[in-house]
Amino acid sequence: MASKEKPKLAVWKFASCDGCQLSLLDCEDELLSVAGAIEIANFPEASRAVVKGPYDISLVEGSITTPHDAERIHKIRRQSKFLITIGACATAGGIQALKNFKDVKEFIRLVYANPSYIETLNTSTPISNHIHVDYELHGCPVNKYQLIEIINAFLNNRKPNIAPHSVCIDCKLKGNVCITVAHGTACLGPVTHTGCNALCPSYNRGCFGCYGPKETPNTGSLADWMSKHGFREEEIVRSFRGFNAFAEAFRKESESHEK
Amino acid sequence: MLLQKRLEKKVNRMKNKTIKVDYLARVEGEGSLLVKIKNDKVSEVEFKIFEPPRFFEAFLRGRHFTEVPDITARICGICPVAYQMSSIHALENILQVKVDPQIRELRRLLYCGEWIESHVLHIYMLHAPDFLGYEDAIQLAGVSPEVVKKGLQLKKAGNDIVNLLGGREIHPINVRVGGFYKIPSRQEFSKLAEKLKHAQDIAIETVKLTSTFQFPKFEQDYEFVALKHPKEYPFNEGRLVSNKGLNINVNEYENYFHEEHVRHSNALQSAKNNDGIYFVGPLARYNLNFDKLPDSIKELAKEVNMLPPCNNPFKSITVRAIETLYACQEALRIIEQFEMPEKPFAEIQPREGTGYGCTEAPRGILYHKYRMDANGIIQEAKIVPPTSQNQKQIENDLFSFVSKNINLPTDELTWKCEQTVRNYDPCISCATHFLKLNFVRE
Numbered sequence: 001m002a003s004k005e006k007p008k009l010a011v012w013k014f015a016s017c018d019g020c021q022l023s024l025l026d027c028e029d030e031l032l033s034v035a036g037a038i039e040i041a042n043f044p045e046a047s048r049a050v051v052k053g054p055y056d057i058s059l060v061e062g063s064i065t066t067p068h069d070a071e072r073i074h075k076i077r078r079q080s081k082f083l084i085t086i087g088a089c090a091t092a093g094g095i096q097a098l099k100n101f102k103d104v105k106e107f108i109r110l111v112y113a114n115p116s117y118i119e120t121l122n123t124s125t126p127i128s129n130h131i132h133v134d135y136e137l138h139g140c141p142v143n144k145y146q147l148i149e150i151i152n153a154f155l156n157n158r159k160p161n162i163a164p165h166s167v168c169i170d171c172k173l174k175g176n177v178c179i180t181v182a183h184g185t186a187c188l189g190p191v192t193h194t195g196c197n198a199l200c201p202s203y204n205r206g207c208f209g210c211y212g213p214k215e216t217p218n219t220g221s222l223a224d225w226m227s228k229h230g231f232r233e234e235e236i237v238r239s240f241r242g243f244n245a246f247a248e249a250f251r252k253e254s255e256s257h258e259k
Numbered sequence: 260m261l262l263q264k265r266l267e268k269k270v271n272r273m274k275n276k277t278i279k280v281d282y283l284a285r286v287e288g289e290g291s292l293l294v295k296i297k298n299d300k301v302s303e304v305e306f307k308i309f310e311p312p313r314f315f316e317a318f319l320r321g322r323h324f325t326e327v328p329d330i331t332a333r334i335c336g337i338c339p340v341a342y343q344m345s346s347i348h349a350l351e352n353i354l355q356v357k358v359d360p361q362i363r364e365l366r367r368l369l370y371c372g373e374w375i376e377s378h379v380l381h382i383y384m385l386h387a388p389d390f391l392g393y394e395d396a397i398q399l400a401g402v403s404p405e406v407v408k409k410g411l412q413l414k415k416a417g418n419d420i421v422n423l424l425g426g427r428e429i430h431p432i433n434v435r436v437g438g439f440y441k442i443p444s445r446q447e448f449s450k451l452a453e454k455l456k457h458a459q460d461i462a463i464e465t466v467k468l469t470s471t472f473q474f475p476k477f478e479q480d481y482e483f484v485a486l487k488h489p490k491e492y493p494f495n496e497g498r499l500v501s502n503k504g505l506n507i508n509v510n511e512y513e514n515y516f517h518e519e520h521v522r523h524s525n526a527l528q529s530a531k532n533n534d535g536i537y538f539v540g541p542l543a544r545y546n547l548n549f550d551k552l553p554d555s556i557k558e559l560a561k562e563v564n565m566l567p568p569c570n571n572p573f574k575s576i577t578v579r580a581i582e583t584l585y586a587c588q589e590a591l592r593i594i595e596q597f598e599m600p601e602k603p604f605a606e607i608q609p610r611e612g613t614g615y616g617c618t619e620a621p622r623g624i625l626y627h628k629y630r631m632d633a634n635g636i637i638q639e640a641k642i643v644p645p646t647s648q649n650q651k652q653i654e655n656d657l658f659s660f661v662s663k664n665i666n667l668p669t670d671e672l673t674w675k676c677e678q679t680v681r682n683y684d685p686c687i688s689c690a691t692h693f694l695k696l697n698f699v700r701e
Contacts, residue, residue: 013289015311018686019336019429025384026428028415032407035397046384047395048677065311095333096313120312141336141429199426203433203441208329210430238322243333 007056007155010042012076014062014069015096015124020087021045021061023144030148038155053079057154059147060133063089063124065096070121070130077131082154085127086147088140088243092212095140096124097246124246135160140210140243143195163194166214167207170198179206186226186239191217191249212244219253233257274299278661278673290685292676294661301665304657306650306680308524319640324350324436324609324631331627331642332430335686337380340373340421341620343434344495345627345642349616350436352510353631354607361600362438363495368593369424369434370494370618371586375417375458376428377621378541378579378586381684382465383410386576389678390472406468409461413583416458420590423451438604445599452594455587462584463559469577470563475675477660478570481652482534483543486619492551492585493544495618500547501537502568510615512626518643529648536651539623540683541578542569556585572656572682579684609635620645622684646685653683 011021025031025046041051058080064070077083088094100123127133137150146162153160167189171178179185179201187206189198195211213219219240226236240254280292289310295303315334319327331346332339344366351358383406384396393399400407418428423443425431433440484505486497499515500506507515518527531537546567549557560566565577611633617626623645630639660679664672 015313017333017336017339019333019339022336022380022429025380026418028411028418031411032397032400032404035400040395040397047397049394049398065313069311094313095315095318095330098318099314102317124313140333141427196427200432200440203426205432205435205440235323238326242326242329 006037006039008041008051008053009038009151010053010055010058010076010080011040011045012042012058012060012062013045014060014073014090014127015065016062016087016089016094018045018061019141020090020139020147021059023086023142023147024059027144027148034148034151038151054081055079056081057151058083059151060085060090060127061087063093063096063126064130065121065124066119067121068119073127073130082134083127083131084135084137084150084154085133086137086139086142088138088210088212089124090127091136091138091247092244093124093126093246095243095245098241099124100246101241126246137162138193138212138244139195146195164215165194166190166217167192167194167196167198167201167211170194170196171201174198174202176201179204180225184229186229186231186235188222188239191219191222208239209242209244209250212247213249217249219249220256223253223257276669278669278676280673280677290680292657292680294657294676296661296665299665301658301661304654304661305523306653306657308526308650310525312525316640316642319629319637322637324354324629324635324637327629327637328434328436329430329432334642334644336429337377337686338373338620338622339430340369340425340434341618341625342642343431344370344618345616345620345625346629347434347436347616348495348618349614349627349629350631352614352616353612353629354436354610354614356437356605356607358438358605359600359602361598362604364593364597365424365439365442367491367494368420368590369431371590371593372417372420372424374586374621375583375590376414376421377417377684378583379410379414379417379465381621381681382469382576382579382583383407383414385684386579386681387469387472389674389681390469390576409464413458413461413465416454416587417583419451419454423447435604437607438600438602440603442599442603445597448594448597452591455591455594459584459587459591462580462587466559466563466565466577466580466584469580470565472576474571474573475660475664476571477573477656477663479572479656479659481538481543481570482531482536483546484531484537484539484624484648485543485547486617486624487547488551490551492548492589493619499617499624502546503534505531509617509626512615512617512643513628513641516643516648518647524650526647526650528650529643530651536655537648538652539645539648540575541582541621541623542572542575543623544619545569545578545581552581552585553588556581556588559584573678575682575684609633622646622686623648644686646683649683649685653680653685656682 180187185206188209189207193211193214236257237254240250278294291307293305328343331342421428426433482503484501486493487500488497549567613630626643628641
C-alpha cells in the first residue's frame with residue numbers, strides 16, 4: 001500500500017550561482033502544485049524549516065571545490081534515495097572548472113593578501129566524480145520544465161523523458177535558417193545537448209554550449225570547420241572552454257588545440 | 260549555598276550567550292551568523308560567508324571582450340542582468356561606443372524585468388514570511404494562498420520581460436557589447452505591456468500590504484551610496500553620490516573605496532576610505548533619488564507613510580515594493596514610446612584601454628573595471644558586488660540590534676538576527692565569487 005506521507009525533497013548547494021535552484025522558484029505557475037505533491041524538506045534558499053533525512057529526492061546544484069564539500073557530498077548521498085545533479089556546475093564542474101586548466105596553488109600562494117584564510121581544492125569537479133549519481137540534468141541554467149519532469153519521473157518510478165539530441169536538430173525542427181551555413185557564424189549547436197530549444201540561433205547568435213556535449217559529439221569535425229573558416233586555434237580553444245569546459249568531449253577538444 | 264551557586268551560574272548563563280545560525284536560510288548562497296554576548300553586552304559579531312570562492316576575475320583574463328557578458332552573468336543566477344549591464348558599460352567605456360538611444364531604453368527595460376523578478380522573489384518568498392511569522396512562503400501559501408499567488412504572478416511579469424528581451428530569465432543570451440543580438444517585434448512588446456498592466460496593480464497592493472507589517476523600531480545614522488542621474492531613477496548611469504557629501508564619477512570609485520580580506524569571510528569586504536561603513540541597495544537608492552519618481556508613486560509613498568529619509572532597514576521590504584511598482588511603470592513607458600532602432604547593435608573595433616562601469620543591481624551598486632589589449636583580450640578585471648559592500652553594514656546592524664534587544668528570548672532574538680541580515684537581501688553567491696586571484700607575470 002502506498003504511504004500517505006508526501007515524498008521528501010531536499011535541495012543542496014555547492015559552488016554555483018544559485019541559478020539552477022532558482023529555476024524551481026521560477027516555476028511561478030507550477031510551484032504551488034509541486035509543493036502540494038511533495039514535502040520541501042530541506043531547501044535553505046526558500047525556507048528556514050528543516051526536516052531531517054532521509055530524503056526521497058535530493059537535487060544537488062554546484063561543483064566540488066573545497067575539502068569540506070568533498071566530505072559533505074558523501075553525507076548527502078547517504079541520506080538520499082535518489083540523487084539528481086542539476087546544472088553545468090554539478091554535472092561538469094561549471095565555469096569555475098576553468099581553474100582545472102591552470103596551477104591554482106601557485107597563484108594563491110603568490111598572490112592572496114591572506115592566503116591562509118582560503119581553503120580551496122586545485123580543481124572544480126562534477127558531483128559524479130565523488131559519488132554515485134542517479135541522474136544528471138544538464139544546462140547553464142537547467143530548463144525548468146525539464147526539472148519538473150525529472151522530479152515527476154523519479155516520484156513515479158519511470159524513466160525521465162528528456163530528449164538526447166543536439167541543438168542542431170532543434171533548429172531544424174523550428175525551421176531556423178542555419179546561421180553557420182548562411183552567415184559563417186561559429187556555432188556549437190551540432191555538438192551540444194538540447195534543452196534550450198535552440199535559443200541562441202533563434203536570436204541570431206551561435207550556440208555557446210550551455211547544455212554541454214550531446215552523446216557521441218563529433219567535436220573534431222566542428223573544429224575542422226572552424227579552422228577552415230579562418231578561426232584561430234586560440235579561438236577554438238575558447239569556444240570549447242566555457243561553462244562545460246571540463247565535460248570530457250569539450251575538454252579533450254580544447255586541449256588538442258592548445259600549442 | 261549550593262542553591263546560590265547554581266543560581267549564580269544560571270544568571271551568568273543568561274548574561275553570556277551565543278547566537279549561532281549555521282546555515283542562514285532564505286538568502287541566496289551560503290552564509291552563517293555568530294553573535295557572542297558577554298555580561299549582557301555584545302562582544303563579537305560575524306556574518307560569515309563560507310560559500311566557496313569561484314575566481315571569476317582570474318577567468319576573465321585572456322577571454323575576448325565579446326565573451327565577458329556571458330561569463331559575468333554566471334556569477335549570479337538571481338541578478339545576471341546586472342552583471343551583464345555593468346560589464347558592457349565598462350567595456351563600452353574602453354571601446355568608446357555610442358549606443359542608439361532606443362538601445363539605451365531597452366537596457367533600462369531589461370533592468371526593470373530583473374528588478375521586478377528579484378525584488379518580488381525577496382518580498383514574497385524570502386522576507387514577508389519573517390514579518391508574518393512563517394518559516395517560508397509555502398507555509399504562508401497554506402494560510403493565504405491568494406497573497407502568494409499574486410506575488411508569483413508579479414514575479415512572473417518581471418521574468419517575462421527578461422525572457423522576451425534576454426531570451427531566458429536566468430543567464431540571458433541576447434545582451435552584447437554595443438546592443439542586443441536581436442530586438443523583439445512590436446507585437447511581442449505589446450503583449451508584454453498587457454501583462455505589465457496587471458502587474459502594476461499587484462505592485463500597488465504589495466506596497467500597501469507590506470506597509471502594514473509591524474516593523475521593529477530600529478533607526479541608524481547611515482551613509483547611503485547610490486547612483487544619481489539628473490533625469491531618471493538610476494539603473495545604468497549616473498554619478499556616485501551619498502547623503503554625506505560623496506559625489507564622484509564612476510571611474511573615481513577606487514580612489515574612494517577599498518576592499519579588505521578578513522578571516523571569517525570568503526568574500527572581500529568593501530569599505531569607504533577614512534569613514535568605513537556604508538549602505539547600498541534599494542533603501543540607499545530610494546533616499547537619494549526619491550525626487551525622480553513619478554508623482555503618483557510619491558503620493559502613494561506619502562499615503563503609506565514611507566516618505567524619505569527612511570533609516571529603518573526593516574522597512575526595505577516596502578521600498579522594494581515601491582521600486583517594483585516603479586519598474587512596472589517605467590517598463591510600460593518604455594514599451595509605449597519604443598521605436599525600432601536601425602540596427603540591433605553598434606559595430607565595434609577592439610581598442611586598448613581601461614574602462615569603468617557601475618550600474619544599480621537589485622541589491623545596490625555593482626562596480627566593474629576592465630583592462631583590454633588592442634586585440635580585445637581582457638588583461639585585468641575587477642568586480643565589486645553590492646553584497647561585499649554591505650557586509651560591514653550588516654555586521655554593524657547586528658551589533659546594534661542585539662545590543663538594543665539583548666533581553667529577548669534567544670529563539671526570538673535569533674530569528675530577528677536572521678531578519679536583520681535578510682533586510683539587505685544579501686546575495687552571498689555574488690559576494691563570494693570575487694576572492695581575487697592575481698597573476699604574477701614576467
